Amino acid sequence: MPTPFRDALNSGKFMITAEIGPPKGVNLDEMTNNIDLLKDKVDALNVTDNQSSAMRYPSLGGCLLIKERGGEAVLQMTCRDRNRLALQSDLLFAYSRGIKNVLCLTGDSITVGDHKQAKGVFDLDSVQLLKTIRTLQSGKDLGGNDLNGAPEFCAGAVITPEAHPIEPQLHKFKKKVDAGAEFFQTQAVYDINNLKNFMKYARQFKVKIMAGMVLLTGAKMAQYMNANVPGIFVPQPLIDELAGAEKGKALQKGIEIAGRAIKTLKDENICDGVHIMAIGREKLVVDILAAAGL
Amino acid sequence: MVDVFEPKVVAFCCHYCAYSAADLAGSMRLEYAPNVRVVKLMCTGRVDIIHLLKAFEDGADAVYVAGCEEGACHFLEGNLRAKQKVAIAKRLLKEMGLEPERLEMFHISASNAPLFAKAANEMTERARKLGPNPLKREIVKAT
Amino acid sequence: MIVGERKPFDEIKDKIGQFKKVLILGCGTCVSVCMAGGEKEVEILASELRVANKLAGKDVEIGQATIKRQCDREFIEPVVENAREYDAILSMACGAGVQLVSDVVAPVPIIPALNTDFIGITESEGVWVERCRACGNCLLAETGGVCPVTRCAKGLLNGPCGGTNNGKCEVSPEKDCAWTLIYQRLDKQGRLDLFDKYNPPRNHQAVVTPGRVTKS
Numbered sequence: 001m002p003t004p005f006r007d008a009l010n011s012g013k014f015m016i017t018a019e020i021g022p023p024k025g026v027n028l029d030e031m032t033n034n035i036d037l038l039k040d041k042v043d044a045l046n047v048t049d050n051q052s053s054a055m056r057y058p059s060l061g062g063c064l065l066i067k068e069r070g071g072e073a074v075l076q077m078t079c080r081d082r083n084r085l086a087l088q089s090d091l092l093f094a095y096s097r098g099i100k101n102v103l104c105l106t107g108d109s110i111t112v113g114d115h116k117q118a119k120g121v122f123d124l125d126s127v128q129l130l131k132t133i134r135t136l137q138s139g140k141d142l143g144g145n146d147l148n149g150a151p152e153f154c155a156g157a158v159i160t161p162e163a164h165p166i167e168p169q170l171h172k173f174k175k176k177v178d179a180g181a182e183f184f185q186t187q188a189v190y191d192i193n194n195l196k197n198f199m200k201y202a203r204q205f206k207v208k209i210m211a212g213m214v215l216l217t218g219a220k221m222a223q224y225m226n227a228n229v230p231g232i233f234v235p236q237p238l239i240d241e242l243a244g245a246e247k248g249k250a251l252q253k254g255i256e257i258a259g260r261a262i263k264t265l266k267d268e269n270i271c272d273g274v275h276i277m278a279i280g281r282e283k284l285v286v287d288i289l290a291a292a293g294l
Numbered sequence: 295m296v297d298v299f300e301p302k303v304v305a306f307c308c309h310y311c312a313y314s315a316a317d318l319a320g321s322m323r324l325e326y327a328p329n330v331r332v333v334k335l336m337c338t339g340r341v342d343i344i345h346l347l348k349a350f351e352d353g354a355d356a357v358y359v360a361g362c363e364e365g366a367c368h369f370l371e372g373n374l375r376a377k378q379k380v381a382i383a384k385r386l387l388k389e390m391g392l393e394p395e396r397l398e399m400f401h402i403s404a405s406n407a408p409l410f411a412k413a414a415n416e417m418t419e420r421a422r423k424l425g426p427n428p429l430k431r432e433i434v435k436a437t
Numbered sequence: 438m439i440v441g442e443r444k445p446f447d448e449i450k451d452k453i454g455q456f457k458k459v460l461i462l463g464c465g466t467c468v469s470v471c472m473a474g475g476e477k478e479v480e481i482l483a484s485e486l487r488v489a490n491k492l493a494g495k496d497v498e499i500g501q502a503t504i505k506r507q508c509d510r511e512f513i514e515p516v517v518e519n520a521r522e523y524d525a526i527l528s529m530a531c532g533a534g535v536q537l538v539s540d541v542v543a544p545v546p547i548i549p550a551l552n553t554d555f556i557g558i559t560e561s562e563g564v565w566v567e568r569c570r571a572c573g574n575c576l577l578a579e580t581g582g583v584c585p586v587t588r589c590a591k592g593l594l595n596g597p598c599g600g601t602n603n604g605k606c607e608v609s610p611e612k613d614c615a616w617t618l619i620y621q622r623l624d625k626q627g628r629l630d631l632f633d634k635y636n637p638p639r640n641h642q643a644v645v646t647p648g649r650v651t652k653s
Contacts, residue, residue, distance in 0.1 A: 080591075084638060106598040109590050109608045120591060127595035128638050142638065160599050168597050168620040171632055175595060179635065187599060230602035344477065347484040389446035390485040391492045429491050 004072045005101045006154040008043040009183055009208045014266045015273025016294065017074065017185065017210055018285045019046045020066070022057035031062060032069065034282035039071030041289060043273075046074040046103060046185070050081055051279065053113020060090060063099045074156075075099050078107030083123040084132065084142050091136060095151030103156050103185060104129040126157055127172075130179035156183035160231035161198035161211075162191065170201055177205045185275040188214040188225075190234045192264060199271055210273040211265055213258055215284060218250035219243035255284060259291025266292070301355040301421030303330045305414070306345070308338045310368040312360030314404035319411050326411035327418035337361070339372020346383045350392060353430050356421035358398045360413060366403065373401065393424050438467035438558075439531045440565040441551040443478065449527065450489055452548045456497070456524040459486075461550070462516070462538065463503030464530035471565050474529030474551050476503040482529070482550065507534025513541045521545055555587075573643030579631055581622030586639075588615035594636035 008015060018038055023031055038045060047062030063073035075094055077087065091102070110120040124132065132142055139150040157176040163169040176184075184202075189195045189211050202209055214232075216222050219242040222234040238257060245253035262274050278284050307313045313334050319326065335341065338361030349357045359380055361373035377399050384394035398420075400413045443449075453459050461479045469475025483499045490497045500523060504512045507530035520526055520538075525546045528535045531553040539547040555567035570586045576594070577584060586592050590608040596616030600607025604617040623632050 106591060106593060108600065111590075111608050122591045122593065123641070124638050125591070125593040125595050125598070127635065131635070131637075158599055163599075163601065164603050165617065165620075167624075168601070168617055168632075171620070171629070172595070172597065175633060175635065230600050230607055342477070344480045344484065347481060347488075351484055351488060386446075386481065386485055390489040392488065429488060 003100045003154050005044045005074065006182075009154070009272075013043075013273075015208065015210050016042045016276070016289070017044045017046060017273065018042050018276045018282070019048060019279055020062055020282065021048050021051060021279040022059065022062045024054070024056050026057065028057070028065065031057070032065065035066050035069050035071055037283060038285055039066065039069055041286065042276075044072040044074045044101060046076050046275070048279070049076045049078045049105070049107070050113075051108075053080065053108045053110050053115070053118075055113075055115060060094055060099070063094070064097055067098055072101070073099055074101040074103050076103045076105060077129065078105045079122050079124045079126065079129055080107030080110070080120050083121050087124060087129065088132065088136065088141055091133065091153070092151060095153065100152065101154045101156075102133060103158065104133070104181070105158055127175050127179045130155055130157060130176060130181055134180040154182060155180055156185065157181040158187065159184050159198075159209075160187040161189050162187070162194045162233050163231045166198075173202065174205070177207055181207060183208040183210070185210045186212040187231045188212045188277065190232070190238055190261070192261070192270065194233070195265075196270060208272040210275040211271050212275045212277060213261060213288075214277045215258055215281065215288065216242060216254040217281075218254065251284075255287050255291050258288045259293070262288070262292035262294070266294075299422065299426055301329050301418050301426075302353065303327070303356045303358070303414070303417050303421060304333060304349045304354045305330050305417075306333045306335060306338060306341050306357075306359045308361045308368075308373070309334060309336050311362035311366070311404045312338075312400070312402045312410065315360075315402045315407050315410040318405065319407035322407050324407055324411045326414040329418045329421075330414045337367065337369045337372035338376035339367070339369055341376050341379060343379050343383045343386070346380070346397060347386065350387070350396070350427060351429065353427055354396075355424075355427045355430075356396045356398075356417045358400055358413060358417050360400045360402050360410070363401045363403050377401075392428065395420055396424060396427075438470050438556070439533075439553060440471045440555055440557045440567070441468055441473045441531050441553040443473050443482070443529070443551055444549070446485060446489075449482070449548070449550055450486065453486075453497075453525055453527055456546075458498045458500070458522070458524045459527055460500040460502060460520055460523040460525075461486075461527045462507070462520070462529065463501075464505075464507045464528075464534050465503055466506040466508075468530060468551060470559070472563070474531075479503055479529055482527075506530070507538050510537065510541060513538055517542055571644065571648075572639070573648070574640050576636070579634065579636065580619045581626060581628070581631070583615055583619045583622055585615050585619065588613070588618070592639075594639060 045066050047059040049059040050056055059076050063075045066073040104126045106126045110118050133153050133155045137152050139147050159173050219239050222239045225232045226234050242253050276285050338359050341359055359376050361376050367373040380399040384397050387394045402409045461483050463476050463479035464474050479501050483501050486499050520542045527548045527550050528538050529550045535549045556569040557565050557567045560566045567587050572586050590606050597614055601614040604614055606612040606614045623629050
């Protein structure tokens with residue numbers, strides 16, 4: 001079953017995807033503007049699912065809006081908020097409305113979010129969710145019952161190339177491939193050598209890998225991420241470069257760094273594309289792409 | 295006729311250090327408050343929280359545990375355990391409505407007679423300032 | 438064993454406030470080990486209540502007793518007659534013991550003095566940690582003896598998640614990442630094939646609430 005996203009993946013082109021963060025409320029103006037701004041500049045737009053365990057307008061709603069505006073959407077689905085029945089129902093609904101690309105995630109813990117007493121569901125994990133999608137495709141649900149009409153999806157997952165220790169991640173990567181993942185969007189990578197090492201392992205599998213990129217707005221942000229975000233390692237030279245930028249030009253420097261990284265990935269054919277995460281600053285994606293010469 | 299309040303202070307002292315210091319204070323003719331009743335143990339590790347609470351239930355105005363200096367306990371860690379128990383007992387005293395300042399832990403080496411005297415005086419003064427054990431007022435009220 | 442903690446003193450005091458004669462009943466098994474409701478703790482609580490009541494000018498008779506455990510009728514029976522002489526029983530057992538005593542000594546009201554927290558082990562002196570969720574479907578053979586249901590913050594069966602950080606969990610830097618532990622354990626055992634095995638979704642109805650086990 002072709003989808004524009006799957007076709008792009010299979011064409012061998014350098015993939016570009018970005019993220020749209022839904023609002024906390026029903027005012028969809030900003031989200032609509034961001035979608036319009038980016039829809040023709042990327043191969044697909046992910047919509048996050050209650051990102052960082054903060055309650056937001058649903059990912060599925062965001063994807064429908066993208067489709068309405070003429071873009072290609074990737075539905076991000078976490079296992080934190082819904083049990084296996086709800087997840088399967090949502091998948092059926094998504095398919096029926098033409099949303100056929102899904103990124104399967106486990107989901108951040110409840111404790112990092114803004115509803116700290118909520119129950120974290122985690123009835124399934126990301127691997128089981130991938131398997132669930134393939135099960136639905138085969139015409140059955142997780143209870144073993146026959147479906148009246150089976151959906152089809154282009155399914156993907158996430159991996160952290162700079163995780164420490166790396167070995168469990170590599171095993172998990174294989175597990176996700178075996179469970180049916182056809183594409184991966186990675187956690188943000190800043191050290192190209194680490195990514196190259198990871199790709200050496202990953203290339204044995206027939207999957208497409210888009211390197212994640214989070215825009216660094218300054219040295220402080222880089223240091224914060226090093227200290228607090230698992231699997232992110234901004235190398236000292238980059239921190240120094242950001243710190244050395246002229247006053248008020250740190251953001252510009254960050255865009256330059258991101259652009260440079262993307263260009264390197266493309267020119268040296270290190271991986272199959274890039275996934276740009278600029279939540280809250282979606283407009284800057286355009287600048288980053290320009291800085292990369294794309 | 296008004297009785298001047300003379301605090302009743304109970305001191306749990308270990309044989310190897312605090313009690314030796316008490317003996318030495320005696321030989322040195324050091325003066326300290328006569329209000330202290332010494333309970334001698336081989337080691338302050340023997341003190342249980344319930345002993346401390348019972349002392350207050352029976353009318354003590356102040357209670358303290360005097361053991362060896364940290365690291366010098368004859369039985370290795372008895373004094374450290376006593377320190378922990380005193381800390382817990384202070385919390386319990388607060389819970390039940392008694393002042394935690396009435397209870398204290400001291401670490402006194404065998405040769406430190408002056409510190410033994412100081413502790414005795416300090417706890418007696420604390421009891422004097424805080425007034426009689428509130429339970430005793432209840433006992434008096436009842437009679 | 439079952440691990441619990443004594444409720445805050447004020448809460449206990451309030452809950453038994455209306456009674457004139459209270460029996461504090463301790464339990465000699467799990468809650469003795471975790472120093473929450475054994476004979477010693479009964480003595481301490483009795484002392485605290487006596488003092489607090491005296492200071493408040495309340496005249497309350499406090500009785501004390503500790504039985505081997507409160508989850509077996511045979512240990513409760515010998516104290517039933519005595520217990521029925523009281524207005525209320527303050528039980529220092531886990532929730533299970535509180536309920537059986539309540540059944541056996543009915544209609545005397547039972548007040549729990551503990552909050553029951555989890556099934557766990559003694560990690561070190563004075564430290565008890567959760568190890569078992571009583572899920573009814575033990576998969577410790579698959580995970581090298583490390584339980585992901587209790588020790589993984591998300592209870593994942595195919596971990597680790599992306600939040601794993603140098604062997605620690607994203608929820609707290611003091612918490613170990615269970616799946617990193619599982620990986621290391623299986624690696625040492627030369628059984629990484631178990632790590633690669635797909636674990637299907639959990640059976641959450643393995644033990645239907647309320648659980649019931651019979652021996653046939």
